[in-house]
Amino acid sequence: MSAHRTARRMLAAAAISVIAHAALLTGSWLMPPEAPPELPTLTARLQPLPVQPAVPPVAPQRKPVASAASSAAALPDKAPVPNNNNPAAAEPAAPPVSAEPVVTASAAPTTFRLSEAPPMPSFPRKGQITYQLTMGPDQTPVGRTVQTWEFEDTRYRLGSQSESTGLIEMFRPHRYNYLSQGTLSDQGLRPERFLASIKRGSRTEESIAVFDWTEQKVRLGRLPQQTTVELPADSQDVVSFMYHLALAPPAPGRIRFPFTRGLRLDIVSFDVLPPETIDTPLGRLRTIPVIQVREHDNESLAVWLATDYRNLPVRIRFYNRHGEVSGEQLVGEIRVSDR
DSSP states (O other): OHHHHHHHHHHHHHHHHHHHHHHHHHTTTSOOOOOOOOOOOOOOOOOOOOOOOOOOOOOOOOOOOOOHHHHHTOOOOOOOOOOOOOOOSSSOSSOOOOSSOOEESOOOOOOOOOOSSOOOOOOOSEEEEEEEEEETTTTEEEEEEEEEEEEETTEEEEEEEEEEOHHHHHHSOEEEEEEEEEEEETTEEEEEEEEEEEEETTEEEEEEEEEETTTTEEEEEESSOOEEEEOOTTOEETTHHHHHHHHSOOOSEEEEEEEESSSOEEEEEEEEOOOEEEEETTEEEEEEEEEEOOOTTOOEEEEEEETTTTTEEEEEEEEOTTSOEEEEEEEEEEEEEOO
16 A cells, blocks of 8 residues: 555656656746837927029120000019929929019009000019919819019029929929029010929929920920920920910900920910900909910810900919810919019
């Protein structure tokens, strides 16, 4: 009986020893490591790039040619001009408007006059137009556009910058930057260089048109692929043509001229319609509608020139390839300076 008990004790000790060794080998006796402390939450916020100063072209001074047309289109009193421009992708798309006395659009309407061959009017040397930017036929507000111009003797510089705001800016930002530079003559504007930078979401497309009036050639297209074609007389870009018409508005009827948005050069037609009064944040303005004749499967646009404010473009409407309204810029403020 004693031997039997001894054997049972030995078997029990052996079993305990086996279990202890197994636990030691597998490490099941170790306590699990402590969970690492939670890291602080990281936050990020996008900030706009700093505005780069634009260097306006320098040239000898030349006095503008005054005329009866400019007297009839006189603008009201002056106030400081802020510089609200953003930088373009290729280079600044608009000249800065210095803090100088300016003219703000608020004058009472004057008598509308449109001769068949109006003389070149005097024009403010610097200016800025701010537009409300809407999209679609329901005119949903999506952002704003700022156009600027500067004349220095026989040189000009025009810029247009459009940017989205609100939810569109948060989820799919849009930027449309255009820059037109060239010379000013008694016949109007003659562009020498046109830059376009268009950003939709994360995608950016850039194009450039370089006008060689001596060789009568123009190089254009998306960078880096470009083509060179013949340069017809009176060619304009999508920005310069508006101010070309403002300097010498055409008589009612159909006009045609070469026209580029930076990708190709097309001969386009515009119908100059009878005067029309439109409602704007500046009040009811008398305008000259200039409507592009739509061609099959091509985008088009229309411009309303305010006869009471030096024929400046106060409404710009865009149409898609199907002829439907895709967007509109409606004036909210006009500021000009002769200094």
